Each structure stands twice: as C-alpha cells, then as structure tokens.
Amino acid sequence: MNTIILSAVFGVVLMLSGIFIENKSAFKNIAAVALAILLSLNIAESYGFQIFRINTGVFLHFSKFGFLFNSICLGATLLYTILSGRDIENVGNHVAEYFALIFFVLCGVGIVTAYTNLLMLFIGIEIISIPLYILTGSDKRNLKGNEASLKYFLMGSFSTGIMLMGIALLYGTNGSFSVDRVSREMMPLTYLEALGLILIFVSLSFKVSAAPFHFWTPDVYDGAPTVFTSFMATIVKVAGFAAFIRLFESRYGNMGGQTDRLIAVVIVLTLAFGNLTAVFQQSVKRMLAYSSIAQAGFMMFAVYAVNDAAKEGLLLYAASYCLATIAIFAVLVKMEDYSFEGFNGFAKSEPLLAGVLVVCLLxxxxxxxxxxxxxxxxxxxxxxxxxxxxxxxxxxVLFAAVSVxxxxxxxxxxxxxxxxxVYPAVSVSYKFTLVFxxxxxxxxxxxxxxxxxxLYF
Amino acid sequence: MIPVLLISIPLLSGLITFFLKNERTIKSWALLSSIATLIVSLFSLGMLSGNGQLQYDAEWLPLLGSRFSVSLDGMGKMITLLTAISFPVIFAATYKNSYSKPGSFYALMLLSQAGLMGVFCAADLLLFYFFWELALIPVYFLSSIWGGEKRIQVTFKFFIYTFLGSLLMLLGILYVYYQTPAHSLAMSQVYHLSFPEGKEGYLFWLFFIAFAIKMPIFPFHTWQPDTYEQAPTAVTMVLSAIMVKMGVFAVIRWLLPMFPEASQNMSHLVILLAVTGMLYASLIAIKQDDMKRLIAYSSIAHIGLMGAAMFTSDPAAMQGVMFQMFAHGINVLGLWITVDVIEKQTGTRKFSELGGLAQKSPTLAILFVTMALANIALPLTNAFIGEFLMFSGLFKYNIWLASVALISIILAAVYTLWMVQKVFYGDAAESKLPVVILPAGTRLMLMILVIVILVFGVFPQPMINLTSDTVTKLIAQIK
Structure with a gap:
C-alpha cells in the first residue's frame, strides 16, 4: 500500500513543483530521493511496516512476491533515473511532468502486482498505459514520435476495450470480479468464461508485446525518445508479467491444459518473431526493440508453467533483464549514431563503458x-x-542461440x-552506476x- | 582444496593482469602464475584418491539443487596436469611474441585456463556447465581480437556452434535434474538414474552433440580447421592441446556413466561416425598447403580415434584414451610451437614457399621430426602406447571398423612426412628464406616436450597407473 499511495503523492508533488522550481536539473534529484524513499518503504512494508492501514479487502492482496516485484521495479527505476536523468531533461521543457508521469506508472505497477479483483487489474493497467502514451509523444516536434504516440494510443485503447469485454464476460458468468481461488475451484470453465479469459489474455499479451500482438512495439519503441523507450521496454514490460502471473496463478490457471496450448503457441511465435526480425536490424535501438519482444517470449514461460520455479524465475528475469537493458539504453542514448557501425571501435575510446556493455549483452x-x-x-x-x-x-533454446x-x-x-x-564526457557517478x-x-x-x-523469510 | 587452488590461481591472477601496464611485467606475471598452478598440480599427483585435499564442497544454489563441488580423481589429475603444463610452456615458448594490448591478452589466456580447470574439476552438473561456457568466452575474445584476417566470422561460427551444443546440453541437464530422486545435480546423484522408456536415447543425443561439437567428431567438425587457422597460434595451442579434450573428458566423466544403456546402443553409430571422420580428415590433410590447416585436420583424425575407442567399453581402449589425451596434448603443443616459430621468422606457413630449413636450422629439424614421428604414433613415442591400446580395444569391438580406422595411421604417415619433407628438406639454396633461429625459451620448451614424448614412449606405466582408478570405476559402471 505504501508504494501505491506514496508514488501517486510524489507524482502530484513533482508535477506541482514544476510551477515553482526553475532549475531543470533539480527534478532529477527530487525524483531520485523520492524513489529511494519509495524503495525503502516498500521493503519495510514487506517486513510488516505499514504507514497506511487501509482495509483493501477483496481488491488488493499484498504478497511477498508482489513486494519483491515492486522492489525490483522501484530499484530499476532508481538506477534508471540516476543514469538517464540528464537525458530526460534534454527531451523537452516539461521535465517535472515527465518525472511525474513515471511516478504514476509506478503507482499502476504497485496495483497490478497486488490485485485480486479484475477491476483493479483494469485500473492498474490503465494507470500504467495512459502516462506512457504521453511519454511516447513527449518530444513534440518529432513527427516520428507523434506518429508513434498516436499509434500506441489507438492500439492501446483498442486492447483496453478487449480487456473490458473479457472482464465483463467473466463478471457475467460469475457475478464477481474476484480472481481468487475461492469458489468452484475445479469446475470446468463455461464457454463465456473461457472466452472472457482469452480476451484478457490477448489484451495482456498486447501490453507485454507478445506475438502476434506485438506489431506496435518496434514503431513505438523506435519513435519514442530513447530515454523513455528504455523505461517502457523494461519496467513497464515486466510489470505486465506480474499482472499475467497473478491472473494465472488464480483459479483461472487451472483450466486443464486448454490454456497451455494457447500459451505455447504464443511463446513460439513471440520467440520466432522477436529473434528472427532482430537479426536483420541495422539500428541498435530497433534491435533492442525486437530483442525485448524475444525476451518477452522467454518470460512467457512463467505464465506457461505458473509454479514456484516460474515465480522465482520471473523475479530473476525481471531484475536481470531490466538491469541489462537499462544500462545498454543509458549508453545508447548518448550515442550520435544508433547503427551497429556507430559502435565500431567503442572499446578503444571508452573501455570501461564497453566492458559494462559486454556484461549486459552477455x-x-x-x-x-x-x-x-x-x-x-x-x-x-x-x-x-x-x-x-x-x-x-x-x-x-534454438532461438536463444539465434539471439547470440x-x-x-x-x-x-x-x-x-x-x-x-565521439562520446560525450560523462560524469563519474554515471560511470559508477553503470559499473554497479x-x-x-x-x-x-x-x-x-x-x-x-x-521471497522466503 | 587443491581443485579450488587450480581454479582460483589463474582466475585471480588473470583478473589482476587486466590492470598491469608494462609488457615485461605482464609476461613474467603470467608465466609465474602458470608455474604456480603447475606446482599445485604436481603436488596433487602424490596424493591418493580419497584424500580430503582433492575435494571441496560448499553450498551454492540450494534452490536449484546445485552445489559448488569440485574433486579430482585419476583422470582429473591427469588432465589438469596437462592443462597446468601447457600454459607455462605456451607462455615461455611464445615469450618473444608481442601483442597489442598485452594485458588483456594474457589476462584472457589465464581466464581460459581457469575455465578449463573448472571443467576438469567440477563434480556437479550445473557447475560443469558454468565452466564449460566460461572457458569459451575468453577464447572467443582472444581469437576475435588477435586472430588472422577472417577472424571475426570464423570465431563467431565457432562460438555459435559450441553455444548451440551447450544449450542442448542444458536442456538435458534440466531433464536429468527432475529425474533425480533428491532433486540434485551432484555427480553421485546423476549417475545410475533410471529413465522412462525411450527417454535415455534423446538425452544421450542432447549431451553427445554438445560434446561432439567440442571434440570435434564428424560431421560436427566444420568449425575447427578455420578456427585453428585464424586464431593466434598461442590460442590455437590452447584450443587443440586442451580445449578439444574437454569433449573427450566430458564423454568419459558424464555421458558414459549417466547413460550406459544408450551409450551401448548408440556405440555402433558413434564409432562409425568417428571412423568416417578419421579417414575424411586424413584425406583432406594430405591436400593442404598450410601447416596450420594440416595439423588441424590431423588433430581431427586423432580425436576421432579417441571418440571411437571411448565407446568400445573395453578397459584397454579406455586406458588408451586416457593416455592419448595427455600424449596428443603434448605432441600437438610441440607441433604448434614450431609452426609459430617458423611463421614468425619466415613470414609464411605455406609448403609451397617453405623448404630446406633443415640445413639452416638443424636443431629445429631434429626436434620437429621427433614430434612429427610422435604424430604418426611410431614406437618409442608416447602416442604409440595410446594408439596401440585404443586399436586393441577397437579390434575386439569390430575387426572391420578397426581395419578401416588403421588406414588413417598410414595416411597420417603420408601427410606428416610430406610436411617434414616440404618444410625441412628440398633445395635450400633455391629458397630465399631467412635462417630460423630458436629463441632460448622456445628451444628449452621444445626439448622438454621431446623428452616427455620419449620418456612416456618407453616408460608409460606411471601415467597408466595414474588414471587406472578412473578406468576401473568407469568400466564397472558401464557393465
């Protein structure tokens, strides 16, 4: 609860502080401090320290998995802010708002890692999505960015509609929005229920850019300002998987092999599209967009298996994928030339950064x-x-070999x-964070x- | 504690080497570190198996059922000894070579030694996989940065090949993990599992392809000649003296005891592939015009024989494989060192441009011819003992296959002597090649290698005793 409420509060505070504070670079520091507070309070809450005692009853349930997931997202965002804060300032004039939007996204992340109610899932996903539409188009004079933003918005709202339809169908058959394993545990699903579930599955697949619902991803990731691509491809994407896991570990996961086949098809398609298309890219940024699709394919295994190993694996995957991708984007964003040739001889001019990149790529x-x-x-x-x-x-594993x-x-x-x-001079703290x-x-x-x-204490 | 030292000495000194600046300091440091490893390895020879110093076990990944568990048995001692000997020999023999960015070069060399040691010591399947991959990464960088003209594509092909094999093995490891009753990947747990009907065959191939690519066994060998040719010669030495032994070693350490039944069933096919590879590689070797490529193909032929002998489940053949792993490592190391000297001083490796070196540099000629004879496995050289044992096992297994395989010995004589003739004899006056002068370090190392070749050629018993415990245990497990 700490994360959900405080991130919204910090978001509002940051947005309003934009009126009073003239100095652009102050926001980065405020945001970093706020994130550090959020992170520590989130960890504290997992040990039982609650600031807000609110009975969330049937809407939200806070588990260790959810807390750890939040910690990963918050920690990753903190590192992201430290690394790329300066680049966020360069996107446009409304720096306070950009940071505020990031905090709103984190509020949504807090909800989707804890929901037990389909309405909450819907609200969480929307809180995550709407700020992203704005961030994608934040570079107002960039036509490509505008196009990406509009495209993302239209397709995103469409997928939201699909999710709502699915939720409505589930509500219609059950008379309840709850996803918990309370009633009718082992009963087979009715047709309407199955249809509703598939619609939600499709919509969430869209959010995590799993094939064949991934077509927006390369354009949006490529069109958005590179700093925000980094944020979208990492923290937001893994949050989508948290939503997935919570839905499928509920009783909807128990559908006796029916979903397995569906998910298996999605996994193979996602891996195939992501990996095979990434091979042919000439720009590192676009390659990373496709690679993020490919990585999503691997994360889908957690949804496929939904067991303890899957949950542990998803946490580890989320952490390692976020860390590596954020670091690569943080270096990429300062490059002049985003193509592969742009990196020629990078190890000679920036040996330390190249070393970090090698670790991330490996x-x-x-x-x-x-x-x-x-x-x-x-x-x-x-x-x-x-x-x-x-x-x-x-x-x-064959596709993993392709990804190499x-x-x-x-x-x-x-x-x-x-x-x-020619790489711009960078600060010591930037280098230090990358090495970290x-x-x-x-x-x-x-x-x-x-x-x-x-996860176990 | 010994295995931990064998891994950590090169690892730590390698990491330190990255930060050293002076070229002389770097070279002496690398040499010193590799000698320290050699001393530790020699120390382990005196210990009886079962000695607590030869094992180390610590908690590592409890959630995955994997422990940091390393140990050395007879085969482990033998192959770590080979690794420990090779690196100081390589460093000393190539002492005069200079590389751009020497710190990184020697650091990566030492890291690859650490990875190799880990592979040979690991007593846990996941740990083994870790080191299996880790040994590859430094070699990838070494060959790609300091290699020949086509180094990037060639090394990348090599990397993708082996990585794909490793991934298949990873699936096998995961499957084995869920078959163990205690959900553990320790060596004692994964031996003697019973698998569901028909599954053992699949698992066998998942592991075998990974190992066959590394060895390499026909038809998985296509990466090898190019990689040997393009890699800097010091790295080629690591690759062919030690790294290919990883595949042989892994089959004996993991594949045969884990899947005895499938190994028995598949042995015919595997031996057939190996023998085909021997003949094929030998025939191609005859047509080569480049010293490095010739030795590369000859290496495929020799490894093919080991691959065939391993699957005969005959104690003598198995003993031969053990012996030959060591012997081939030593012989091929000597050959590469001479190739490196000749290439550095004459500027070419092509037979068509070489000739008459014996008149100008007789010492080199004598040393090289001894090693060439060992490559043909002539009596009095160490390779004879190993190949004789292997062939005796192969004969017992199937006389026809053994006869076909024997042809490759004749072919080996053809291409090796042809190489000697082209490089060292012929009209010296005609060629305008400079005199090849052996640097002191190189000369010393070559002499040591020749002595090792001859000593083990007439007195093989100590080496056979060293690995006999592994062979006895293995045969008992297979039967």
Whole structure:
C-alpha cells in the first residue's frame, strides 16, 4: 500500500513543483530521493511496516512476491533515473511532468502486482498505459514520435476495450470480479468464461508485446525518445508479467491444459518473431526493440508453467533483464549514431563503458556467470517441471542461440572493428552506476539468492 | 582444496593482469602464475584418491539443487596436469611474441585456463556447465581480437556452434535434474538414474552433440580447421592441446556413466561416425598447403580415434584414451610451437614457399621430426602406447571398423612426412628464406616436450597407473 499511495503523492508533488522550481536539473534529484524513499518503504512494508492501514479487502492482496516485484521495479527505476536523468531533461521543457508521469506508472505497477479483483487489474493497467502514451509523444516536434504516440494510443485503447469485454464476460458468468481461488475451484470453465479469459489474455499479451500482438512495439519503441523507450521496454514490460502471473496463478490457471496450448503457441511465435526480425536490424535501438519482444517470449514461460520455479524465475528475469537493458539504453542514448557501425571501435575510446556493455549483452544472451543465464535456466526449469514440453523448450533454446547473433554484433563492433566514436564526457557517478549495474548482474549470476531470499523469510 | 587452488590461481591472477601496464611485467606475471598452478598440480599427483585435499564442497544454489563441488580423481589429475603444463610452456615458448594490448591478452589466456580447470574439476552438473561456457568466452575474445584476417566470422561460427551444443546440453541437464530422486545435480546423484522408456536415447543425443561439437567428431567438425587457422597460434595451442579434450573428458566423466544403456546402443553409430571422420580428415590433410590447416585436420583424425575407442567399453581402449589425451596434448603443443616459430621468422606457413630449413636450422629439424614421428604414433613415442591400446580395444569391438580406422595411421604417415619433407628438406639454396633461429625459451620448451614424448614412449606405466582408478570405476559402471 505504501508504494501505491506514496508514488501517486510524489507524482502530484513533482508535477506541482514544476510551477515553482526553475532549475531543470533539480527534478532529477527530487525524483531520485523520492524513489529511494519509495524503495525503502516498500521493503519495510514487506517486513510488516505499514504507514497506511487501509482495509483493501477483496481488491488488493499484498504478497511477498508482489513486494519483491515492486522492489525490483522501484530499484530499476532508481538506477534508471540516476543514469538517464540528464537525458530526460534534454527531451523537452516539461521535465517535472515527465518525472511525474513515471511516478504514476509506478503507482499502476504497485496495483497490478497486488490485485485480486479484475477491476483493479483494469485500473492498474490503465494507470500504467495512459502516462506512457504521453511519454511516447513527449518530444513534440518529432513527427516520428507523434506518429508513434498516436499509434500506441489507438492500439492501446483498442486492447483496453478487449480487456473490458473479457472482464465483463467473466463478471457475467460469475457475478464477481474476484480472481481468487475461492469458489468452484475445479469446475470446468463455461464457454463465456473461457472466452472472457482469452480476451484478457490477448489484451495482456498486447501490453507485454507478445506475438502476434506485438506489431506496435518496434514503431513505438523506435519513435519514442530513447530515454523513455528504455523505461517502457523494461519496467513497464515486466510489470505486465506480474499482472499475467497473478491472473494465472488464480483459479483461472487451472483450466486443464486448454490454456497451455494457447500459451505455447504464443511463446513460439513471440520467440520466432522477436529473434528472427532482430537479426536483420541495422539500428541498435530497433534491435533492442525486437530483442525485448524475444525476451518477452522467454518470460512467457512463467505464465506457461505458473509454479514456484516460474515465480522465482520471473523475479530473476525481471531484475536481470531490466538491469541489462537499462544500462545498454543509458549508453545508447548518448550515442550520435544508433547503427551497429556507430559502435565500431567503442572499446578503444571508452573501455570501461564497453566492458559494462559486454556484461549486459552477455546477460541478455544468457551466458553463465551473468544473471541472464540463471533467469533463462529458471524459466526452462519451470517449463520442464510441468513435464509436457519437449519441442517447446528445444525451440526456445534454438532461438536463444539465434539471439547470440545480434547481441554479439554489438560486441564485435565495439571490440573487433576499427572506428572512431565521439562520446560525450560523462560524469563519474554515471560511470559508477553503470559499473554497479554490471557488478550486480554478475553477483546475481553467481548468487541468485541475494535477490530470491526476500521471497522466503 | 587443491581443485579450488587450480581454479582460483589463474582466475585471480588473470583478473589482476587486466590492470598491469608494462609488457615485461605482464609476461613474467603470467608465466609465474602458470608455474604456480603447475606446482599445485604436481603436488596433487602424490596424493591418493580419497584424500580430503582433492575435494571441496560448499553450498551454492540450494534452490536449484546445485552445489559448488569440485574433486579430482585419476583422470582429473591427469588432465589438469596437462592443462597446468601447457600454459607455462605456451607462455615461455611464445615469450618473444608481442601483442597489442598485452594485458588483456594474457589476462584472457589465464581466464581460459581457469575455465578449463573448472571443467576438469567440477563434480556437479550445473557447475560443469558454468565452466564449460566460461572457458569459451575468453577464447572467443582472444581469437576475435588477435586472430588472422577472417577472424571475426570464423570465431563467431565457432562460438555459435559450441553455444548451440551447450544449450542442448542444458536442456538435458534440466531433464536429468527432475529425474533425480533428491532433486540434485551432484555427480553421485546423476549417475545410475533410471529413465522412462525411450527417454535415455534423446538425452544421450542432447549431451553427445554438445560434446561432439567440442571434440570435434564428424560431421560436427566444420568449425575447427578455420578456427585453428585464424586464431593466434598461442590460442590455437590452447584450443587443440586442451580445449578439444574437454569433449573427450566430458564423454568419459558424464555421458558414459549417466547413460550406459544408450551409450551401448548408440556405440555402433558413434564409432562409425568417428571412423568416417578419421579417414575424411586424413584425406583432406594430405591436400593442404598450410601447416596450420594440416595439423588441424590431423588433430581431427586423432580425436576421432579417441571418440571411437571411448565407446568400445573395453578397459584397454579406455586406458588408451586416457593416455592419448595427455600424449596428443603434448605432441600437438610441440607441433604448434614450431609452426609459430617458423611463421614468425619466415613470414609464411605455406609448403609451397617453405623448404630446406633443415640445413639452416638443424636443431629445429631434429626436434620437429621427433614430434612429427610422435604424430604418426611410431614406437618409442608416447602416442604409440595410446594408439596401440585404443586399436586393441577397437579390434575386439569390430575387426572391420578397426581395419578401416588403421588406414588413417598410414595416411597420417603420408601427410606428416610430406610436411617434414616440404618444410625441412628440398633445395635450400633455391629458397630465399631467412635462417630460423630458436629463441632460448622456445628451444628449452621444445626439448622438454621431446623428452616427455620419449620418456612416456618407453616408460608409460606411471601415467597408466595414474588414471587406472578412473578406468576401473568407469568400466564397472558401464557393465
């Protein structure tokens, strides 16, 4: 509850402070402090320290999983703000609002990690989505950004409509919005229920850009200002999976193999589209957009399996994916040339940043010693635990091998090719934060319990 | 504690090397560190198996049923000894070579040694996988940064190949994990599992493809000649002296004891592939015009024989494989060192441009010919013992396959002697090649290698005793 209320409050405070504070760079510091407070209060709440004692009853239920998920999102946003705060200032004049919108998104994240009621799911998803439409179009004079924003808004509202339809159908058959395993646990679903569930599934798939509902992703990610792409592709995306998991660990997960096949198809399509298209990209930014689709395919395994290994894996995946992608975007945003050739000879001019990028790319590719490997390992483990996968996991690892191709292109450009990269001077704290992220990725790759212990205490 | 030292000495000194600046300091530091590892490894030889110093076990990933568990048995001691010998030899023999960014070069070399040591010591399946991949990453960077002209594509092909194999193995590991009663990946737990009907065959292939790519066994060998050719020679030495042994080692350590039944069923097919590969590689080797490529193909042929012998489940053959792993490592190391010296001083590796070196540099010629004879497995050289044992097992398994495989020995004589003839004999006056002078370090290392070749050629018993415990245990497990 701390996160939900305080992030909304901080959002409002930041927005209003824009009237009084002239200095643009102050907002970054305010936001960072506010995020640090949010993070510590969220952790405190998982140990039982509540500021607001509100009976949320049938609407929200706070679990350790939800708290840990919030912590990951808040921590990632904190690192994101420290790294890319300066770049957010460069997007436009309304810096206070950008930060305020980010906080509103976090409020939505807090809701979707805790909902037990379909209405709350709807509200949470909307609170996340609406600020994103604005952030996508925040660079007002950029035509591509405007197009992306409009496209995202139209398609997003359409998917919201689909979700509402699904919720309405479920309500119609059950007479309740609750998703908990209370009533009719083992009963087969009626047609209307199944249809409603599929509609919600489609809509959530849209939000996490799972194929075949991913078509908006490359355009929006490419059109949006790069700093906000970073935010959308990481924190917002993994929050969508939290929503997914909560829906499917409820009684709607127990549909006796019917959803399994549907999810399996979505996984394979997502992996195939994401990986195969990423191979042909010439721009690193667009490659990352497709790679985020591919990574979503792997995260879908958690929805497929919905067991303990899946939940642990999703947490680890969320953390490692967010860390790696945020760091790569933080370096990318300062580059002049977003193409692969733009990175030629990067290791010579910026050896430290190149080293950090290598760790991040290896993590995304899933090489041992990085958290990305264990995350993938957990996902595959969860899938195999269900005992009926076979071909699905074989396809998944084949696509993982494909992903090495495009991640390593960046490494090849940086280390093995000659070129001159003019990189702007960066502050010590920026470098320090990047090294910290790389260290965190490796630490989690050796001792995942650093993170997962918070799930069991 | 010994295995932990074997892994951590190169790991830590490698990480330190990244920050060293002076080239001389870096080289001496790397040499010193590798000698320290060698001393630890020699120390382990005196210990009896079951000694507590040869094991180490610690909590690592309780949620995944994996522990940081390392141990050394006879085979482990033998192969870590080979690794520990190879690195100081490589560093000393290539002491005169200079690389751009020497700090990174030697650091990555030491990190790859750490990874290799980890592979050979791991007694836990997931830990093994970790090191299996980790040994690859430094080599990828080494070959891609300091390699030849086509290095980027070639090394990348190598990387993708092995990575794909590893991923398949990962699936196998996950499946095995859920079959163990205690949900554990410890070596003692994954041996002797009973699998559901028909599943063992699939699992066998998931693991075998990963190992076959590494060895490489026909038809998974296509990455190898290009990679050997393009990699800087010091890295080629690591690749062919030690890294390909990872595949052989992994089959003996994991594949055979984990899936004895499937190994038995598949043995015919695997041996057939291996023998085909031997002949195929030998025939191609004859047509090569480049020293590095010739040795690369000859290496495929030798590994093919090991691959075939492993699956005969014959104690003598198995003993031969153990012996030959060590012997081939030593021989091929010597060959690469001479190739490196010749290339550095004459500027070419092509037979068509070389000739008559024996008149100008007789010492080099004597040393090289000894190693070439070991490559053909002539009696009195170490390779003879290993190949003889392997062939005796192969004969017992199937006389026809063994006869076909024997042809490759004749072919080995053809291409090896042809190489000697082209490089060292012929008209010296005609060629305008400079005199090849052996630097002191290189000369010393080559002499040591030649002594090792001859000593084990006439007195193989210590090495056979060293690995006999592993062989006995393995045969008992398979039967």
């Amino acid at each position: 993590s995304l590719a899933g090489i041992p010693l990085t958290s990305g490997f264990l995350a993938k390992y957990y996902m595959l483990s969860a899938a195999i635990k269900t005992g009926q996968v076979g071909l699905l996991v074989v396809l998944a 191709y495009y991640y390593f292109r960046v490494i090849q450009a940086m280390y093995f090719k000659e070129g001159n990269v 992220i790389a260290a965190l990725i490796i630490a989690l790759g050796i001792f995942p319990n650093l993170l997962l212990q918070f």
